Structures are given as structure tokens and as C-alpha cells.
Amino acid sequence: MVHIKRLQEDGADIISVIGEIDASSSIELDLTIAKSLGEGYRKILVDCSALEYISSAGLGVFMSYIEEMKDKNVPLVLFGMKEKVANTFSILGLADLLFIRDTKQEAKKLADELSV
Amino acid sequence: MASFLTIVLKSKAIIRLTFLGSIIAWLILVFSDITVLYSDMKGLPPGVPIWLPRVMLDLFIICLFYYYKYRVERDEGLNFTDLLWKVFATGLIATVVSLIFRLGSSLLGTTKLVSNILFTDFIYQINLALFISFLLAAYTSWKRLILYQKSKWLIRTWIVFEFCLFIVLIYDSLQISIPETATTLILVVIGLLVIVLSANMRWVAYLNFKQKWTCLLLLLLSFFYLGYFIYTVSRLSESISAESPAFLDFNSHIFNLCLLVFVLVYSTFSFLVILFNLPTSSVFEQKLEEVVNFQRISQSIQTEQNEESVYNILLESSVSSVFADAAWLEIQSANDGHKLFTYKITEKESKDIRDHLKSHNIKGALEQSSDRTRNLSKHLASLKGSRFRSLLAFPITVKGETIGTLALLKELPEGFNKEMTRIVSTFANQAGISIENFRLMEEAFQTERYKEELKIAKTVQKSLLPTSLESAPDFEIYAFAESADEVGGDYYDTLRINENQVALIIADVSGKGTTAAFHMSQMKGIFHSLAQLELNPKEFMERANRALVFCLERGSFISATYFVVDSQTKTIRYSRAGHCPVLYFKASTGTTEFLKDKGTALGMVRSRDYCKYVETNEIPYAPGDIMVLYTDGITEAKNQKGEEFDYPRLEAALKEVTDKSSQEIEKHIIQRLYEFSGSSEINDDYTSMTIKFK
Numbered sequence: 001m002v003h004i005k006r007l008q009e010d011g012a013d014i015i016s017v018i019g020e021i022d023a024s025s026s027i028e029l030d031l032t033i034a035k036s037l038g039e040g041y042r043k044i045l046v047d048c049s050a051l052e053y054i055s056s057a058g059l060g061v062f063m064s065y066i067e068e069m070k071d072k073n074v075p076l077v078l079f080g081m082k083e084k085v086a087n088t089f090s091i092l093g094l095a096d097l098l099f100i101r102d103t104k105q106e107a108k109k110l111a112d113e114l115s116v
Numbered sequence: 117m118a119s120f121l122t123i124v125l126k127s128k129a130i131i132r133l134t135f136l137g138s139i140i141a142w143l144i145l146v147f148s149d150i151t152v153l154y155s156d157m158k159g160l161p162p163g164v165p166i167w168l169p170r171v172m173l174d175l176f177i178i179c180l181f182y183y184y185k186y187r188v189e190r191d192e193g194l195n196f197t198d199l200l201w202k203v204f205a206t207g208l209i210a211t212v213v214s215l216i217f218r219l220g221s222s223l224l225g226t227t228k229l230v231s232n233i234l235f236t237d238f239i240y241q242i243n244l245a246l247f248i249s250f251l252l253a254a255y256t257s258w259k260r261l262i263l264y265q266k267s268k269w270l271i272r273t274w275i276v277f278e279f280c281l282f283i284v285l286i287y288d289s290l291q292i293s294i295p296e297t298a299t300t301l302i303l304v305v306i307g308l309l310v311i312v313l314s315a316n317m318r319w320v321a322y323l324n325f326k327q328k329w330t331c332l333l334l335l336l337l338s339f340f341y342l343g344y345f346i347y348t349v350s351r352l353s354e355s356i357s358a359e360s361p362a363f364l365d366f367n368s369h370i371f372n373l374c375l376l377v378f379v380l381v382y383s384t385f386s387f388l389v390i391l392f393n394l395p396t397s398s399v400f401e402q403k404l405e406e407v408v409n410f411q412r413i414s415q416s417i418q419t420e421q422n423e424e425s426v427y428n429i430l431l432e433s434s435v436s437s438v439f440a441d442a443a444w445l446e447i448q449s450a451n452d453g454h455k456l457f458t459y460k461i462t463e464k465e466s467k468d469i470r471d472h473l474k475s476h477n478i479k480g481a482l483e484q485s486s487d488r489t490r491n492l493s494k495h496l497a498s499l500k501g502s503r504f505r506s507l508l509a510f511p512i513t514v515k516g517e518t519i520g521t522l523a524l525l526k527e528l529p530e531g532f533n534k535e536m537t538r539i540v541s542t543f544a545n546q547a548g549i550s551i552e553n554f555r556l557m558e559e560a561f562q563t564e565r566y567k568e569e570l571k572i573a574k575t576v577q578k579s580l581l582p583t584s585l586e587s588a589p590d591f592e593i594y595a596f597a598e599s600a601d602e603v604g605g606d607y608y609d610t611l612r613i614n615e616n617q618v619a620l621i622i623a624d625v626s627g628k629g630t631t632a633a634f635h636m637s638q639m640k641g642i643f644h645s646l647a648q649l650e651l652n653p654k655e656f657m658e659r660a661n662r663a664l665v666f667c668l669e670r671g672s673f674i675s676a677t678y679f680v681v682d683s684q685t686k687t688i689r690y691s692r693a694g695h696c697p698v699l700y701f702k703a704s705t706g707t708t709e710f711l712k713d714k715g716t717a718l719g720m721v722r723s724r725d726y727c728k729y730v731e732t733n734e735i736p737y738a739p740g741d742i743m744v745l746y747t748d749g750i751t752e753a754k755n756q757k758g759e760e761f762d763y764p765r766l767e768a769a770l771k772e773v774t775d776k777s778s779q780e781i782e783k784h785i786i787q788r789l790y791e792f793s794g795s796s797e798i799n800d801d802y803t804s805m806t807i808k809f810k
Contacts, residue, residue, distance in 0.1 A: 023628065060672060060673060063671060063673060090712075091694060091712075093693070093694040093720065094717075096716060
């Protein structure tokens, strides 16, 4: 089960993912990111501090946006990951493809740099 | 069947026997009566006993009684009008026969024979026999009508009645004189019983309008026969008894009188009851039709019909139940779109009315969101050019959701009453239930199909895994794979590249079900074609990625690790593409390690840039070294507390059995895994492959 909240801060859309993301709940994450993009946000941050688990389907959601974000020049930055979740990202090699930071400040800073 | 046949034959034999008996009895009756009369007139002692005619009359009556009992009472196929027809037909035959004799005697004119008392007696006997047979036929039929809906009490009353009649019959023939009061008492009892029994008119309710008219006509004709016979028989008996005192008068036979009274009273009662029931018969017919319609709706589900036919039945039944002039049924569902069924109304007319109601912002059942039945007649008045003056609308709900509206129209104002509203809403509810059942069945069918699909996917997946693995003088391989109910996409395989090199692969396809099995088969194809090319592992991954980006959909990927074991150089070259890090045991130091090298899963980077995200690594191997390949199903297996099996437990399990063979190591790890998860049910795929070097 997953609970997703959105919050706007300094022109950035911050998506908080709370709980676990598996095959069925990944659809919700996908819809949220698509909505955020559709609303025209230039910076999208994903708060993973309350993310307990992510399955391959959930990772696939992030993966599927990499190219689109690159084309639109919208940085997608993930932050606050727990060690276990971070491990999942790194094993699959997604850590090299996505922007991942430890704190919100760092993530914001990176997003600002990237969106310029 | 045989016993049934014997019963039929038996009853046929009885019918013939009783008929024959009655004819013989009647012939003896006529002969003896004429003899008695003749001797009485001549003043001679009679040649036959004086009681003979009376006894023969009784015998005649009893035989005839049983004759009709078997003919009418046992015939189950007769309905109410048939019974009345039988009575009517018997009466008709009897009257026609009697009239022929009358015609014959009038043709003979005033000859000596006609005025002869003996001839008159003969005519009288014929008429009496016909009269009695008509009465008995009527009696038997009435009995069936009275006992149509039996109760214990009614049957007892009937038995008492028949018993009383029998006593009267015996009394008639014996001519014993009993006190006047006793006779009166019996007559009073019979009279009361006749009235009580005549109150049983339940069968009348089951007649429809047409049948009631037929019954009235048949009863009227029966009254005519009765009147004719009473007149003929009493006139004849008067003329005979005037000349001979020994004559057996019809009036003195109490049984005949009782029978006549019973038949007459019940006929009169029936006639009146049917007559008074005529105006209400349409109501009963209507009720019956409602029941039938209701049944049709509820049974439509069993007869392999579809939703459409339920809607049609609903429309038809509702229209016929409330005599609507027109109706429409509008169905709005998410998957089927908009549907309109109409009855005697054009789609345009119906649309006009709906638009009119909508434009006046009338919230009612016609509004999809409403769940209440509404009488919307008053709003029709404001619609110009419409022939309808009454409108009744009903929602059709399935699982608490309104899927459509049933609208009934009448040209008369105030055309619908409460009763009608209730009936149609029952129909609408039942139709809703039927539709719901249809959908449930459909869903069950879909689930079944999905399950079947999964089964096929699982078989495919199983068949993709190798049945035997490569082996070499300096290593042995053992693999284990078990999948959960839902098909995953775990894949492992081995292939000998050349004399010294063996390729190994372990992969995990993202997603589940048939797509996972499909991607897995692609991976297998790629492995078997690329491994033969003696590529270095990085090159292998690059080419595999290039091949896969065309078949993997957005968001899907495959994690894999590819190994080339070279027994000549004693090295393992490998490339990890996002797969779980390999667990490696070094025998020389006695340590284990997870080989966490850089590497991104296949399908994630869709350009040639992928070469930046994978690399080839090389490690030497020595005898006693162990390599455990596995999928995330193992490290992510959870126990009841929700903890994961994780890397340390895997490492610990391996350390316990480093001196064993690959098969034993494999089995030990799986055993530890099951012990940890605490159940034999798995919720993911468990796949692992162990290589032990010698």
C-alpha cells in the first residue's frame, strides 16, 4: 500500500511517497508523476524518506521518465532514501541514471542547477 | 410402466363391466316393472317378486355411479370446462334420446299402443334411466369441482354426505317403515350437507374470462335439461300412477330426489358465483400474468440469455402489466455505452421527452443519479405536441449503481396507480438482480480465463529453464527454481562456448504473468545466440541491451549477470547488469563477499550510451571456491514479522556448508530460507544456482 502526497515549494513539485510501492501501487506513482509533468512543473522532487520498499515495477516507473525528463529539461531528483531502498536503486544501476540526493536542500540545489 | 398399463386396463375393464351391469340391471328393471304393473292391472299375482324392480333400480344406480366414477373421477386430464362439457354432453345425449322417443310416440298418434299403460311405463323407464344417468354424471363432476382444493375436513364432510346418500338408497329399496322423524332428520342432514358442500367454489377463481362465459352457457343448458326431465318424468309418472297403484313412482324414491336437489343447488350456486365473478376475472388474469412475467425475468439468467433479452423481457412485462401505451428503457453503462429499447414510441419522441424534462431541470428517476421511482406525469403537461399525459419512471440498479431507467407512458392523464407502480418496481428490481448475476458470471468467466492464461505462462516459463546444466572437470553446478502462483520471470542457463569456456547466466525479468514469460523467452534466445559468439561479458550485455530495447515496453527491464568461466586460465569473467550481487566464497581465506560491481539493468538505457553503464570484471578461482547466483526473491523473502531474509542470512547459510557439494549447499540454503519464512508457501520466485570449483 502506498500513500502519495504532493506539495509545492519554491516552484518545485515535491512528491512524497509513503509506504511500499509494488506492481499495483506503482500505477499510482506513475499517474502522480504524469500529472505533475502535465501541470507544467519545471522541477520535480520525490521525497523517499517514508518509502519502505520499492519493487522492480516501481523502479520501472522512475526509469520510464528518465528520457522524457531529459527531453523536456525537467530535473527529477529523489531524496531522503532509506539505506535499503537506496540499495535497491544501486543494485539495479539506477543510481547512475537518476539524480539521488540525501536531503531536501541538496535535492533542491541540484534541481535549481539542472533547470537553469 | 407395466403396472400403469394394468391399472389402465383394469379401469377400462371396470368401466365396461359397470356399463354392462347397468344395462342388464335396467333391462331386468323394465321387464319386472312391466310384469308387476301388468299383473296388478289384471289382478293376478305377479310372476316376479314385487321388490325386484326397486332392487334393480338400486343396482342400476350403483353400477352407473361406479361407471361415472371411473370415467370422470379418475381422468386427470380434465379441466373445469371439460367437466362441464361432459355433463352438458351427457345431458344432450339423454335429451336427444328422450325426444326421439317422444317424436316416435307422437308419430304413432293416438293408437292403442300409445295409450297402453305398459307402453307408457316403458317410455317412463327410459326417461327415468336417462334422467338418472344425467344426474349421476353431474354428481360425479360436481364432486371433482367441490374437492378441487381438498382439506381433511372437506373430505370427511363429503364421505358423510355420500354415506347418507347410500343409506337413503338402501332405505328406498327395502321399503321398511321407519319413524317419520328419522326420515326427516336424515333429509335435514343431507340438506345441510348439500348447502355446506355447495359453498366450495374455489375452482371458479381459476377460470379466465372466456372460460367463465363457456361455463355459464353450459350450466344454463344443464338447467334446461333438468327442467325438461323433471317435467317429462313427473308427467309420465302421474299418468301411470293414476291407473295403477303398484306403480313405482319417481317421487317416492328419496335418493333420486336428494341427488336432484344436490345437482340443482350446486349448479345454481356455481352459476351465480361465476356470474358475479365475471367483472373481476380480468384482475385475476392480470395477477397470473404478472407472476408469469416475473418468472420469465428471474429465469432468463438460467436459459443462457444475454443482458439484452433481460431488458426486452423487462420492457414487455412492464408494459403488459400496467397497460402502458408506450415505454422506453434507457441503459447507460461504462463499458457498453448507451442503449435504448423502445415500445411503441419513436426514439425521437422519447428523446424529446427526456430533453424536455432535462431542460426543466427536473430531478427524477430519468436522471441517472436518482434511485427513486418517480411519477413525472405533471411535467408532461408542459410539453407541447406530446400525445402522452402520464409518465412513470423507474431506476434499474445493479450493485447499488443506477445503470438505466425504465419509463412507462400513457395517453390518459393519471394513468398509473400505486399498485402498478409497485409491480413494475418489483420487475425493475428483479431485472437488476438478473443483470447483476450476468455480470458476476461474466467476471467469473474472465477470472477463469486469466487463471488459464497464467497456467500456460507458467508452463512456458518452466519449459524455458534448462533441464540439464553444463559441467566441467573443475566445477559442478546445481540449480533450484520454484515459483509462486503468479508467474515471475526468473531465468538461469548454461552454455558451453568452447573446450575451455562455459557461459552462465542468471536473469530476472521485471513484471509478472504472461509478459514476464514472454520476455524471459526473448532473454533465452539472446543468451543462446550471443554466448556462442565468444564475446567478452561487457560486449554481451551491450548487444543484449540493443536487442532488448526493441522488445521491452516502457518501464520494463531485465536484470542479469553473465559469466564466462575459463577452465584454462582458471578465471571468471563476468558482467553485472543490475542483478543481485553474486555471493562468492574464497576457500583460501575462508571469507565470503558480494560482488557489487557497477552495472545497470538491461532495457533501462535505450541508447548506445549503455556501454558506459556496464563493465567486465575478472576474478581468479581456486578449488573449493563457491559462487552463489540468486534472484531478489531469495533476499527479499519475508518472515512473519516482516523482516527480509537479506544478504547476511544468505551469507551465513553458505558459510555453514562450504565443505559440501553444490547440491548440498543449494539444498541447505533453500532449507534455511523455508525455516526463516516459516511456511512452505512462497510469495515470490525462489531461484538460485550454485557453482562449486574443484
